[in-house]
Amino acid sequence: MDIEEFRKAGYDAIDRICEYYYSLREYPVVPQVQPGFLKKALPNTAPGAGEPWSNIVDDYTKLILPGLLHFQHPLNFSYFPIQSTFAGTLGDLLAGSAPTPSLSWFVGPASTELENVVMDWAAKMLGLDRVFHVESNIGGGVIQTSASESMLVSVVAARTRYLLAHPMTPIESLLIYVTSQTHSCGRKAGLVLGLNVRVLDVDEPTRVGGGLDAETLRVALDEDHAAGLAPFVLITTVGTTTSGAVDNVADVGALLKTSYPDVWMHVDAAWAGVVLACPEYRERAQLAGINAYADSFCTNFHKWGLVNFECSALWVRDRQRLIEALEYTPPYLRTKQGDAGDTVEYRNWHLGLCRRFRSLKMWFVLRSYGLNGFQGYIRNCIAMNHMFAKQVCATPSFELVSPPSFALTVFRIVPRAGAPNGTANKLNRVFYDALLARSSEVLLTQTELGGVFCVRFCVGSSRTTPADVEDAWNIVCEVGETVRARFGKGLPN
């Protein structure tokens, strides 16, 4: 391709991106396709001769786009948001065009230092203590691919710290602590590392919607220590996946610090951590506890933080803990600057060696939104969620299952008076199936909380407006009433 052809193809691709953004509303939220649809449409080997670019990109528009679940759709209220913004998209495009593997400062001076800078910008925006800033030279921030990897890296650092302090510990006595509401990646970390996981139960009905408290933790720690086991890391969560619950990070952290200082505390705030940008949510989101006690803290800017996938921000209190767990430098990776110790060598802060230039899109997003724009977006999402939650509360046929948390509402329908006991779960499954039948118009997802089947509604698309929330509520209501009417006199088998 010569430069003119390249330019033309580039303009065309940007046009397609713009058209996609501005026609999102016209797509069904969930693609109306069946498994195997794409395989049927594509040849089963790559072409022998290269094809013209226009054919390739036409197929993208014709075959691929209609087969995606559109996370940015204004009526997508499922799971947690996954963001893409113009600034993020262009950041990704430019980063991809100038590959810099950043395996050392020497290989990626600008990408490494930009990551230092944006992680400090973000730390300050969220109110994280200076010890977590790269410029403190004590802790620091690094962009990982996912909250799962951020957690895995933290657990590895915790294990190394523990084993250095207690070298005689048998590996099989090591324990990772998670709660019954910790994201599945907590247990996955145990699987990957071949370590035992203890699940602290926070699910009893009296506590639905609440998080881990210090007493539950103390009982478990005392028990395990008495049994000769070695809990070495606790995963806490600010904004659990099921209900947005918040663990009592301050109390739990204080207990660890006074009685079990060898236990590392990781705070997983993959979804909700970005609310810390708004001072009014800092108390609820446990900022003081994080600043006082967290050894590591993670929030995904690619979830509710306007940055394109992947961009998981991880901050640690003491960078040496990561480095002593992950550093291995053969001769071919040594550099003058690395040897002098004046640079951040991010390969020792994550699992891989080479890394994508992710800080560019984060820089673009933080600059183009500014703190005010970022806060405005978060506040809007929360306000729209409250609109929805208010409707749930005001409608006798619906109820909240847990208190609304930031931009998440967990709710269900209430059976009609006279319906047999214990039918609520069955009824709600039918309700959710009926809602799923409308998934071209609106998407919500299901979950279970302490044995209660419920439906989650989460606002996060930067394109969602109050009118969309109104539309979503009307569909939810209509479907709910139909289902209740159908099963008013008895329930399906």
Ligand SMILES: *Cc1c(COP(=O)(O)O)cnc(C)c1O
């Ligand atoms: C989404 C989520 C995760 C997993 O995030 P990945 O980046 O996909 O690994 C972990 N914890 C919480 C609380 C989450 O919301």
